[in-house]
Amino acid sequence: MGNHKSRFSVPIASHEKWERVIGKTLNKRSRICGDHFLEEDIIDTWVSGQGTSKYSKFLKKPGLKKGAVPMVMLNLIKSC
């Protein structure tokens, strides 16, 4: 489970890499939806504390792990 309908803008550091992977030109307004990322690359919970005091909450606005690259159903990105 996760918020797969989230859409992510292109991180500046990953711009060229994403373009190479996706095979299309991206700009600042390009958005790629969560369907194209591995679940583990999407950060949708915020965790605090450790052991018994550990708790987590869902983020309203999920983020991507640093260096995450779209790699799922890339052929569908054009209709994102």
Ligand SMILES: [Zn+2]
């Ligand atoms: Zn999509």
